[in-house]
Amino acid sequence: MKKLALLAALALAGTAHAALVTNLFPNGDFSSGGPTPDWVEVSGDGSFVYTYPATGGNPGAYGVIDNTGGGGWGIWVGGNATPIPLSSLGLVAGLTYTFVQDMKVLAGPNTGGLKIESWGPSGLISSSGDLRPWPATGSWATYSTNYTIAPAATGLKIVPLWGPNSSVAFDNLGVIAPAATPLFAQITSPAAAATVNTNFVIAALAGVFPGAVTNVAFYRNASLLGSDDTAPFSWNVTGAPVGPAALTVVARDDNGGIVTSAVVNVTVSAGATVTNTFVVDPSAGWLAWMNVRERPDNFNGFVFGSPWGAGALTAEFSGVGPSSKLTLKPGTAPGDTNTFWLDYSVEPLASNPANFPGAVGFKEMEASYYVQLPDGTVNGNVVTFTGVCKTNTLDIRLNPGSTNGIGLGWTNYAFVKDFAPDYSSVVESLVILTSGAPFSVSLATIPDPARHVQYGFVTRGPNVWQTDVNNYGVVEIQSLDVNPTNVTVNSSAPWLGFMNVFNKPQDGGAYQFGSPWGTADLNAVFTSFGLELSPNTIGDPNPYWYSPSGGPGAVGNKTMDASMYVQIGSLPGRKLIFSGTVLSNTLVSASNTNALGNGWTSVAFIKDFAPDYSSFNAVTVPLTPGPFSLSLNTINDPARHVQYGFQTVGPNVWFTDAAPFGKVIIGNAGFLPTTITPSLSGPNLNLSFPTQLGKSYTVQFRTNLVEGTWSTLTTTNGTGGNAVVSDPAGAAQRYYRLLVQ
Structure with missing residues (x-):
């Protein structure tokens, strides 16, 4: 059994003192070699070589994705045909776990990454997106990331990612989980002290391992509203009496267990309209979907739709936080030179079929980059999506010259969409993305907890050869408020x-x-x-x-x-x-x-x-x-x-x-306590004091209380928590004071 290092805290309700174990994914230590049904090799464009050495891992066998030849993308997919069941890994839907993998860079500048997908009976629910927050190292190291499993998920797909222009070794892919998770229940929506309309949705999270939740009952004060037997658990409240309401849920499991959630107090108001506002946040768990159609000059019929990687969608965040910019470009065909994707009747392919740069696409790509909100959390509310379009040189309505070789161009929108439970129909609201202007798009969603609400962006236009994506313009989008x-x-x-x-x-x-x-x-x-x-x-x-x-x-x-x-x-x-x-x-x-x-x-x-x-x-x-x-x-x-x-x-x-x-x-920021609490820690004297955001704190000292000048030990900015300043305990006798500005 291989030993894994725990590098991140596990965020699990009610399991703070539970024993933790590391559960490897099927063939997560590559002891069965590869490729296997557990790790399916998938790549597009570029140069990729997959190998499975029997020795030299951490320890034993390991896998390698070699992209030193450059270009394209290459991955493994764990659970490719059938998602890995949560129960086989000791996981509970709706909770946050720490996922780990060992990596080392064999050649090149970049380490690999990881993507985690939550799947349910109807398909993909949510994804972590491509995670690459780790520095490259030439020796084995354990990397970790936290991911919240979708409440309706029954299984996971695990996708190790290639290191661009590098050869990266992988080993010990797994997840850290409690050996057992006691039965728990909690209300996730509405929030405590919220004001809700007389029609609103109560969403709950409940789980247990080993075992399964069989029923969640919903209560207002002591009155039973109804129950739900299937995750994600929710109840659609209609015609609620106006006034305070104490909400609870009671969960039961197949072991005969029963547990009651904490009370969530809300106020029911007949005139309340609840608005949920979202911004362009790179950490929000973005997904990618592509609908492929025939070109407008070929009747524009629907061909197919499926999940796509963000890279193939040419949608990319520049970093993390509100200053990160999202870049959208034309969609590309998957590196396929087939006439299905490329029009060989026009230049440059008409005279030189091997001249792919500049080739005219034969399909229209409707690329959606979006966040899907957890079912039951916003249904019946107004959902607003805001941001600012820094640049848009791609949209043909704003830049008529942005077209391909036969005069076809692209359009871009921000949207909020409300899908039927089976995705057969949609209610949507869209706005055009204008250069240098903020955008805001809102939709009053339908109060049905089984519906699916998304916000994001859609780019529609002809496919282009992948080396041409920068030739037709770009859309750059950012959070509306970089400086809060x-x-x-x-x-x-x-x-x-x-x-x-x-x-x-x-x-x-x-x-x-x-x-x-x-x-x-x-x-x-x-x-x-x-x-x-x-x-x-x-x-x-x-x-x-x-x-x-x-x-x-x-x-x-x-x-x-x-x-x-x-x-x-x-x-x-x-x-x-x-x-x-x-x-x-x-x-x-x-x-x-x-x-x-x-x-x-x-x-x-x-x-x-x-x-x-x-x-x-x-x-x-x-x-x-x-x-x-x-x-x-x-x-x-x-x-x-x-x-x-x-x-x-x-x-x-x-x-x-x-x-x-x-x-x-x-605490009153206008009259802050200036008490310093001292404590000894080894050779140091620690000075602790509370702080507030927006304030500056200077710790000063002198060796004589009644005379002499004050010397500055350090200055620190307030964080809203306690600050700790250390001074060597062996120094001469000192008196301290705290200046707040």
């Missing part, structure tokens, strides 16, 4: 308050009213400790507010939805990041409830409201002790209103009873 706006929790900002009042859940939870409130009336105030969020108190003893009436020990009759926020006005088409540090939270816990069992939730949020406030797009994060950060890509409309702040939801309490229920304390 950062905000923090600062007492000097113009904080506002708003209260929505509902009946308590035991009385049906119906909406009562909403209006602006002072922040002090919300029980949200800045103190010397930071921003403190406490249960809301009403001084009116009327039975409307309390049972039986107001006074010490009275039980609140209402659910108070208190928002303390800053409205920054218009921020069209920008990325807003809100960060801070939760110093403590004694308010939110499953055991902290009033006499009726009603408790509290408290979240940080960013909301992007429609001009008339009739709908909004929002992101939230629970206020757990430690740093928090959340971001939202706003809709490109200057009439909209953007807010950030905190939302606390729970029962009202009599003012003398508030303290025992606890509070949330959040």
